[in-house]
Each structure stands twice: as C-alpha cells, then as structure tokens.
Amino acid sequence: MTKEIEEKILSLKGKFPKVKTAILPAFHILYQESGYLDPEGMEKISELLEIPLMEVYEVASFYTYFPSEKTGKYIIRVCDNLSCLLSGAEKLIGYLEEKLKIKVGQMTPDGLFTLSTVECLGSCGTAPVMMVNEDYYENLTREKIDQILEKLSKK
Amino acid sequence: MTEKILFKYIDQPDQYKIDTYIKNGGYQAVPRVLKELSPEQVIDIIKKSGLRGRGGAGFPTGMKWGFVPKDSSKPRFLLCNADEGEPGTFKDRELMQKDPHQLLEGIIISSYAIGANLSFIYIRGEFAFEANRLEEAIKEAYNKGFLGKNILGTGFDLEIKVHRGGGAYICGEETSLLSSIEGVRPLVRLRPPYPAISGCYECPSAVNNVETLSNVPHIIINGAEWYAGIGTPKSKGTKIFCLSGQVNKPGNYELPMGTPLRELIEEYGGGIKNNRKLKAVIPGGVSTQVLPVTKVDVKLDFESLIEAGSMLGSGAVIVMDENTCMVETAYRLVQFFEHESCGECTPCREGTYWLSRIMKRIVQGQGRMEDIDLLLDLCDNIFGKTICPLGDSVTIPITSTLQHFREEYEYHIKNKRCPVERK
Ligand SMILES: Cc1cc2nc3c(=O)[nH]c(=O)nc-3n(C[C@H](O)[C@H](O)[C@H](O)COP(=O)(O)O)c2cc1C
Ligand code: SF4
Ligand code: FES
Numbered sequence: 001m002t003k004e005i006e007e008k009i010l011s012l013k014g015k016f017p018k019v020k021t022a023i024l025p026a027f028h029i030l031y032q033e034s035g036y037l038d039p040e041g042m043e044k045i046s047e048l049l050e051i052p053l054m055e056v057y058e059v060a061s062f063y064t065y066f067p068s069e070k071t072g073k074y075i076i077r078v079c080d081n082l083s084c085l086l087s088g089a090e091k092l093i094g095y096l097e098e099k100l101k102i103k104v105g106q107m108t109p110d111g112l113f114t115l116s117t118v119e120c121l122g123s124c125g126t127a128p129v130m131m132v133n134e135d136y137y138e139n140l141t142r143e144k145i146d147q148i149l150e151k152l153s154k155k
Numbered sequence: 156m157t158e159k160i161l162f163k164y165i166d167q168p169d170q171y172k173i174d175t176y177i178k179n180g181g182y183q184a185v186p187r188v189l190k191e192l193s194p195e196q197v198i199d200i201i202k203k204s205g206l207r208g209r210g211g212a213g214f215p216t217g218m219k220w221g222f223v224p225k226d227s228s229k230p231r232f233l234l235c236n237a238d239e240g241e242p243g244t245f246k247d248r249e250l251m252q253k254d255p256h257q258l259l260e261g262i263i264i265s266s267y268a269i270g271a272n273l274s275f276i277y278i279r280g281e282f283a284f285e286a287n288r289l290e291e292a293i294k295e296a297y298n299k300g301f302l303g304k305n306i307l308g309t310g311f312d313l314e315i316k317v318h319r320g321g322g323a324y325i326c327g328e329e330t331s332l333l334s335s336i337e338g339v340r341p342l343v344r345l346r347p348p349y350p351a352i353s354g355c356y357e358c359p360s361a362v363n364n365v366e367t368l369s370n371v372p373h374i375i376i377n378g379a380e381w382y383a384g385i386g387t388p389k390s391k392g393t394k395i396f397c398l399s400g401q402v403n404k405p406g407n408y409e410l411p412m413g414t415p416l417r418e419l420i421e422e423y424g425g426g427i428k429n430n431r432k433l434k435a436v437i438p439g440g441v442s443t444q445v446l447p448v449t450k451v452d453v454k455l456d457f458e459s460l461i462e463a464g465s466m467l468g469s470g471a472v473i474v475m476d477e478n479t480c481m482v483e484t485a486y487r488l489v490q491f492f493e494h495e496s497c498g499e500c501t502p503c504r505e506g507t508y509w510l511s512r513i514m515k516r517i518v519q520g521q522g523r524m525e526d527i528d529l530l531l532d533l534c535d536n537i538f539g540k541t542i543c544p545l546g547d548s549v550t551i552p553i554t555s556t557l558q559h560f561r562e563e564y565e566y567h568i569k570n571k572r573c574p575v576e577r578k
Contacts (some may be wrong), residue, residue: 015316016316017230017273017356018337018338018356019338020337020338020339021318021336021337021338022338023338024318024319024320024321024335024338025318025319027321028280028319051338055339058340059338059339059340059341062321062323062340062341062497063280063320063321063322063323064321064322064323065280065281065320065321065322065323066321066322077281081242081487081491082242082243082400082437082441082473082484082487082488082491083242083243083399083400083405083473085487086399086400086401086473086474086475086479087399087400087401118322119240119242119324119491119494119495120240120241120242120243120244120491121281122239122240122244122245122247122248122279122281122282123245123248124242124243124244124245124397124399124400124405124471124473125245125397125398125399125405125406125407126245126405127399127405131281134281134283134284135284136284
C-alpha cells in the first residue's frame with residue numbers, strides 16, 4: 001500500500017462520531033486501489049483504524065460489492081434480476097460468455113475481464129444494464145457490448 | 156398532464172448545479188424554515204401535508220419526526236436512505252443524479268426539524284456517479300452558506316456526509332442501515348427500541364427515503380394544504396412510478412397518487428412491447444403481490460392497491476406480457492431473497508433456502524404435486540415470524556403467483572415443462 005493511500009485511510013479517522021464508521025469508506029479506497037480487498041490491505045486497514053483484523057473481515061464478508069480475490073482489470077457486473085430478464089438480459093449474458101470465452105464467475109486468461117452477474121442495479125428503466133468497474137452501461141444490445149469490449153480492450 | 160413537483164426541472168441538463176437550482180426557485184425553503192419557523196412548526200406542516208414515506212412502508216413522515224425526543228441530551232441524526240435496491244426501483248438514482256440540491260434542501264429542513272447537526276446519505280455502493288454528484292453539490296452548498304456552521308447566520312449547524320454501501324440489499328432496511336453506518340456487521344436489529352429513540356450510535360435518529368425528503372422543500376414553500384390537495388384523500392401528493400419490464404417506454408413517471416395503473420402502462424408507457432398482451436403486473440417492487448391482468452384496473456395509491464390485494468411499496472411497476480412464465484418469475488425472486496437474506500433469523504435463512512430448492516425442481520420439470528402445499532406450508536411458517544419484513548417479502552412472489560396462476564405450477568409438474576411458448 002502506498003503512503004498516499006495509507007494517509008487517505010488514516011484521514012478518515014477523525015471524520016465520524018465513531019472511528020468504526022470509517023470501515024466502509026476504507027474498503028472503497030482499498031478496492032479502488034487494488035481491485036479487491038487484498039490481505040495486505042486489510043491488515044493495513046485494521047492497523048490504521050485500530051479495528052481488530054477479525055472484525056474487519058467479519059464486516060467485509062457481508063458486502064458483495066468488494067471482491068475478496070484478484071479479478072480482471074475490468075469487472076463486468078450484469079444485472080440478471082427481473083426487469084432486466086424481461087428485457088433480454090439472459091441472452092446478453094450468454095453473448096458475453098461467448099465473446100469473452102469464459103463463464104460467469106470467471107476471468108479471461110489475459111486478466112482483462114471478470115464476468116459476473118449481480119442483483120438489480122437500480123437502473124431497471126434502461127434495462128438490460130451492466131456495470132464495468134464503476135461505470136454504468138444501459139439499454140444494452142449486442143452491438144453496444146461489442147463496442148464497449150472493443151474500447152476497453154484497446155485501453 | 157398534471158404538474159410535476161420533484162421532476163419539474165428534471166430535463167434541464169444543468170439543474171444539478173447550484174446556480175441553476177437557485178434560478179429555478181431552489182433554496183428558498185431553507186431561509187424560510189431557519190429564520191421563521193420553529194422545528195415544531197416544520198413538523199406540524201409536514202404532518203398536515205399528509206406526506207407519507209416513499210421508501211416502501213408509507214409511514215407518515217411528520218409523525219416519524221415527532222417521535223424523535225426534543226429534550227434528549229444526546230446528538231440526533233437524520234439518515235437519508237439512498238440504498239435503492241428493491242428490484243424494479245430506480246427513482247432515487249434519477250433524483251440524486253439530476254436534482255441533488257432538491258434532496259440536500261430537504262435534508263437541511265428535516266435535520267432542523269428533528270434537531271440533527273449531522274446527516275448521512277447512505278447511498279448504495281454501485282451509485283458511484285451519484286455519490287460524486289452529491290459530494291460536489293454538498294461543496295457548492297457549503298460555499299453558499301447553506302451547510303456548515305451557523306447556516307445563513309441563524310445559529311443552526313449541519314454537516315452532510317455521503318456514505319457508500321457495499322452491495323447488500325438488506326442495508327436498505329432501516330436498522331441494518333444504521334449498523335452499516337456504524338461500521339459493524341449490518342445485521343437487522345430487533346425493535347423496540349425504534350430508531351427514533353435509539354438509532355445511529357444509539358442516539359435518536361430518523362431514517363427517510365430520498366423521494367420523501369425531496370418533497371419537503373416544496374411543501375414548505377407551497378404549504379401543507381396545497382400538497383394535501385394533490386392525490387387522493389389518504390395518499391397525498393405525487394409519486395414517482397418506476398415503470399419497467401415489457402412496455403414500450405419504460406422510465407420514471409411522476410404522477411399524482413391515485414393515477415390508474417392502466418393509464419401509466421398505456422398512455423405513459425406506450426403499451427406493451429411488440430403488440431403482445433398484458434399478463435401481469437407487480438405494482439410496487441418485488442416485495443409486493445403480483446396482479447393478474449384481470450386485476451390491473453386499479454388506482455396507484457396506498458389504499459387502492461391494498462384493496463386490490465397488493466401494495467404500493469416503492470412504486471416500482473414491473474410489467475409482464477403473455478410470454479412470461481409466472482413460475483420462473485417467482486423462482487427468480489425467491490433466489491433474490493435467498494441471496495439477500497442476512498441470515499439472522501431461522502425462518503428466513505432456512506426458509507429461503509428450501510423455497511428456492513423446491514421452486515427449482517418445479518421449474519426444471521421435476522416437481523411433485525405435493526410441492527405446492529409444501530410451498531404454501533413453508534410460506535406460512537415464514538410470514539410474520541421473522542425479525543424484518545424481508546421474511547414476509549420472500550413468501551409474496553410464491554403465494555401471489557399461486558393464488559392467480561396455480562394452473563401454471565400444475566402444468567409444470569404434470570407435463571414436466573413450461574406452458575409458455577416463448578417466441
Ligand atoms: C429489506 C428491506 C430493504 C429496504 N430497502 C430500502 C431502500 O433501498 N430504500 C428505502 O428508502 N427504504 C428501504 N426500505 C424501507 C426502510 O426500512 C425504511 O422504511 C425507509 O427508509 C423509511 O423512509 P420513508 O419513511 O421515507 O419511506 C427497506 C426495507 C426492507 C425491509
Ligand atoms: S427476515 Fe431475513 S433479512 Fe430480515 S432479519 Fe431475518 S434473516 Fe435477516
Ligand atoms: S432489474 Fe436490472 S437494473 Fe433493476
């Protein structure tokens with residue numbers, strides 16, 4: 001963990017009525033930095049915020065947004081809840097699997113993409129929807145998926 | 156078309172900036188409240204307006220604030236629930252994205268009413284863009300003196316913090332939300348004590364939804380009578396209906412309470428996609444009972460929907476056409492609740508597991524006729540026997556589809572396949 005990130009986490013300490021409130025903001029910082037809640041980072045959070053490591057893990061394990069293992073550079077989260085299913089999400093998930101040549105839950109061998117399905121993303125009026133890292137992509141079609149993947153592969 | 160309140164400026168691309176917001180009449184309610192009204196008077200206005208919570212339960216907002224003790228020596232907190240995770244619901248996101256100051260103004264007034272000097276906006280982790288937008292808006296409001304110490308020279312202090320969640324639907328439940336903010340494992344808490352007495356950090360707190368709070372400045376400016384004059388006798392004001400599923404024009408529509416469901420689907424939603432027939436509607440998010448086409452001639456308000464055998468919930472209207480399998484739909488929703496159960500109480504934790512297994516075998520053509528009674532029996536053992544309403548919610552897709560579409564379950568079991576021919 002870089003000094004800069006350490007300081008960012010440390011600066012959370014005085015921001016709330018109780019220091020433990022800083023735990024979720026710290027997870028977001030670590031996730032931004034590492035792409036997942038890596039063990040070294042978790043230890044650092046425990047140390048900096050003075051929260052026992054067990055408790056840090058106990059809280060972290062509740063939240064599905066932060067991966068606990070290394071993922072691809074881009075995490076694709078496709079919604080497969082009701083409104084998206086009614087708008088054809090299932091076929092698009094199949095299409096993504098076909099294009100990336102992986103199954104849901106897997107990472108491409110080049111480490112670029114991880115494909116996952118998630119519950120409702122709060123964007124059902126523009127279904128089908130997916131997130132790539134922190135960006136939303138809405139009203140998805142095969143063509144749109146082609147464009148998005150192409151753009152990201154080139155970056 | 157009736158006048159919009161919350162969405163009046165939603166189509167102006169820079170409404171999210173403070174100058175545009177002010178130009179369009181914003182931040183007039185804050186000085187009026189802080190300079191001319193006591194907290195009791197504010198609560199009284201909100202009570203008289205008839206505003207009820209837009210987060211799902213429909214609890215009267217003024218009454219909720221009235222429960223927060225005025226003489227407590229402890230600090231008080233206002234928590235804005237922006238966890239929006241009920242499948243089918245996507246209104247709070249649009250409100251925060253396009254008109255964040257409307258929400259901030261509502262939070263300032265509401266905090267003043269309950270005597271809070273710190274407020275959290277608990278926003279779901281996925282809404283990174285909206286969280287940023289709110290942070291920017293908060294900065295703007297500080298710079299103009301609407302937030303911080305001694306707001307507009309009135310002696311009232313308020314800080315607003317944006318707190319991002321981590322992808323757990325249960326954190327939208329008010330006590331789980333409190334635990335999530337406190338930084339402990341966000342399990343649901345037993346009530347009493349209610350948050351008004353012992354909420355965030357064991358201090359008096361009020362939890363309110365984004366849409367609820369966004370209404371507050373308008374009620375202050377235009378008066379309780381004005382607001383109470385919109386809607387129906389018991390469901391006041393407008394509601395943002397989140398229309399999704401198989402309609403031509405899905406989206407958020409702000410309409411007066413009591414608008415006919417048919418009107419929303421046909422006129423605003425442009426009817427069913429691909430000229431298919433309407434089969435069923437879930438009128439208030441996946442925690443509410445599905446209505447078959449024979450029951451969709453209903454008005455969208457708290458009372459009418461209860462009469463029709465469902466609920467207004469969060470206002471998420473999910474439309475399904477003739478090609479939708481109701482058994483698969485129910486199965487998908489049970490899977491959702493199984494995934495999101497916090498695991499604290501046995502009926503919900505074990506019940507969702509078993510319901511999901513039984514539904515799976517019916518969907519896969521391996522069900523038995525006795526399974527239907529087994530499902531109902533399990534639902535009976537969950538409903539009303541759990542710590543939080545999520546337990547009830549898991550039974551609703553099953554009992555309501557069984558009530559109206561029992562023959563589809565029987566068909567799956569008898570013929571070992573789905574009756575719906577998907578085109
Ligand atoms: C499982 C569950 C999830 C909930 N999710 C939300 C949510 O995402 N947003 C929300 O405003 N209320 C949600 N609620 C309702 C809240 O508990 C609470 O009633 C609401 O925030 C109160 O605000 P209101 O009175 O302004 O509606 C949820 C309730 C349950 C049981
Ligand atoms: S009903 Fe379910 S979600 Fe609610 S407290 Fe019990 S286990 Fe948790
Ligand atoms: S169901 Fe997919 S975003 Fe809501």
